[in-house]
Amino acid sequence: MAPIVQDKEGDVLVDYAFGPIISDGGVEFRLWAPLVKAVSVNIEGCDSRQMERSGDGWHQCLAAGVKPGSRYKFGLPDGLMVPDPASRHQPQDVQGASEVVDLKCFEWTANNWSGRPWEESVIYELHVGSFTPEGTFRAAIEKLAHLAEIGVTAIEIMPVSDFPGRYNWGYDGVLPYAPDSSYGRPEDFMALVDAAHRHCISVFLDVVYNHFGPDGNYLPNYAPLFTEHHKTPWGNGINYDGEGSKAVREFVIQNAIYWIKEFRLDGLRLDAVHAIKDDSEEHLLHELARRAREAAGGRHVHLIVENEDNDSALLTRDEKGRPTCFTAQWNDDVHHVLHIAATGETYGYYQDYADDDGKIGRALAEGFVFQGEHMPYRGESRGKPSAGLPPTAFISFIQNHDQIGNRALGDRMITFRPLEPIKAVTAVYLLSPQIPMLFMGEEWGAREPFPYFCDFDDELNEKVRQGRRKELSRLPGFDAEDALDPTARSTFEMAKLGWSQRDSADAVEMLAFYKSLLTMRHQRIVPLLQRMGAGNASFRHEGHRTAVDWTLAAGSTLHIVANLADQPATNPAPPAGEQIFLLGSVKENMLAPWSVYSSISPARE
Known part of the structure; x- marks a missing residue:
């Protein structure tokens, strides 16, 4: 049965249950449509049935x-036939009929799985459609053993909510309860989660609650989904605080709970939360985080945000060091400083991170580089103080879908830079106490690009092409006219990982490099991340050398000293302590170009 939340509005007790409710006697269809007086449900193979309308705008x-497998649509008074906004499966895409699915029939096998502590996380971001040649949930299962072998403990899946067309990054979804049918059925997604748990791998899902895609969203035809009170980059904001907002909030919050309870996900990554506008007494983000954790019971569930505003208030900890709201944030600042170090690129938004190597140390030690300071390229101040947070409140990376896809050709760093700088920045981010995140194929040096791609109708496709050219004209130093056509099938196909390349000599060498780093991380660093305090790091930059020290559990200290430059550093020798990693060579007082030295000092008596 679907989750039901009861709420008393005036003298009316409202049941907020989204999607069909299956029982022995049949199926109860429900639709919240307060803007229309009448709704019918049209079940394939059956006569149209008029739904009963209650005073609160629910039609049931x-x-x-009627049994699982039946397909249906809702009929509106103007003759428009619409899918269920809480559909569990859309076998004929977002414009087609919804299918009744009984998720309770799935037979789970990893029933003893309760998740993993956050500090054990090594995240691997993937896009289901391009992760394998088949581009399906079932095909992804075959790659889990590879991930477990190299030390990955969590996969983060780009959005799967049903989107229009044959291929999409996932951020244009319009039916948030239905995994896109191009990837398989809902049961196939469950099978992927179940298999991941058998490999001791957590599963996080990227969800989008700041906007709906441009095609296939019929909610505004019958419900107050949007509000003119708030504006976002996509137009009017979602109505989280105006008239009728209670049901809209429930629709989104129950969606988060749905993924955690029904699909047994271990966490969510909320896209661009800075664009979620809400003036309610309890912001949607806080309510969602609170209720999602409550729904998880005793399982480990981790909630991640992408937040362009770098609002550290979302990442606060209680007196025991536990997250009070969200577990961690994607740390773009670490990416930017390491990318500049490895590539020398200082175009576009990289300008604000250039010409100051000390920012590398600050990003690693304190999380955010900008903690309220003015950013010239951005044209305004950004961020709040973050030095008081533990490093595990930040997720670091040198690749992700955005930072590759923001380039005109979607090209990866390895296609235009030597291995030495790439290995150096890799060692830095994998051995720091921040939570590392790999992007699919990174571990063997995959060279396939990951450009932006989508598939709409002709009119929307042309708008996307124009918008993409305009967007790229402001991004890191590329001629937008050279950009790939994001709507072409060939653009999507070039993003698919070439797994056959994993056996090449270069790939085997890179895999061994990643595996050795992650083995050291799990064996030597992760145990020291448990019960560690906050505000416990310092950094310094001398010449070409950056040094960061973190005080971890039991008073031990993790040191990283890195020369992220083409020239040798003539600084004092790296600190004493038990060496856990050395990339390059250390001779007397000289740190070689592109060298990384990491060691652990025990607590002082």
């Missing part, structure tokens, strides 16, 4: 004898 109908 019990269809006796």
Whole structure:
């Protein structure tokens, strides 16, 4: 049965249950449509049935004898036929009929799985459609053993909510409860989660609650989904605080709970939360985080945000060091400083991170580089103080879908830079106490690009092409006219990982490099991340050398000393302590170009 939240509005007790409710007697169809007086449910192979309307705008109908597998649409008074906004499966895409699915019939096997502590996380971001040649949930299962072998403990899946067309990054979803049918059925997604848990791998899902895609969203036809009170980059904001907002909030919050409870996900990554506008007494983000954690019971569930505003208030900890709201944030600042070090690129938004190597140390030690300071390229101040947070409140990376896809050709760093700088920045981010995140194929040096791609109708496709050219004209130093056509099938196909390249000599060498780093991380660093305090790091930059020290559990200290430059550093020798990693060579007082030295000093008596 679907989750039901009861709320008393005036003298009316409202049941907020989204999607069909299956029982022995049939299926109860429900639709919140306060803007229309009448709704019918049209079940394939059956007569149209008028739904009963209640005073709170809910329309419902019990269809006796209807079973899972039945397909249906809702009919509006103007003759428009729409899918269920809480559909569990859309076998014929977002414009087609919804299918009744009984998720309770799935037979789970990893029933003893309760998740992993956050500090054990090594995240691997992937896009289901391009992760394998087949581009399906089932095909992804075959790659889990590879991930477990190299030391990955969590996969983060780009959005799967049903989107229009044959291929998409996932951020244009319009039916948030339905995994896109191009990837398989809902049961196939469950099978992927179940298999990941058998490999001791957590599963996080990227979800989008700041906007709906441009095609296939019919909610505004019958419900107050948007509000003119708030504006976002996509137009009017979602109505989280105006008239009728209670049901809109429930629709989104229950969606988060749905993924955690029904699909047994271990966490969510919320896209661009800075664009979620809400003036309610309890912001949607806080309510969602609170209720999602409550729904998880005793399982480990981790909630991640992408937040361009770098609002450290979302990442606060209680007196025991536990997250009070969100677990961690994607740390773009670490990416930017390491990318500049490895490539020398200082175009576009990289300008604000250039010409100051000390920012590398600050990003590693304190999380955010900008903690309220003015950013010239951005044209305004950004961020709040973050030095008081533990490093595990930040997720670091040198690749992700955005930072590759923001380039005109979607090209990866390895295609235009030597291995030495790439290995150096890799060692830095994998051995720091921040939570590392790999992007699919990175571990063997995959050279396939990951450009932006989508598939709409002709009119929307042309708008996307124009918008993409305009967007790229402001981004890191590329001629937008050279950009790939994001709507072409060939653009999507070039993003698919070439798994056959994993066996090449260069790939085997890179895999061994990543595996050795992650083995050291799990064996030597992760145990020291448990019960560590906050505000416990310092950094310094001398010449070409950056040094960061973190005080971890039991008073031990992790040191990283890195020369992220083409020239040798003539600084004092790296600190004493038990060496856990050395990339390059250390001779007397000289740190070689592109060298990284990491060691651990025990607590002082």
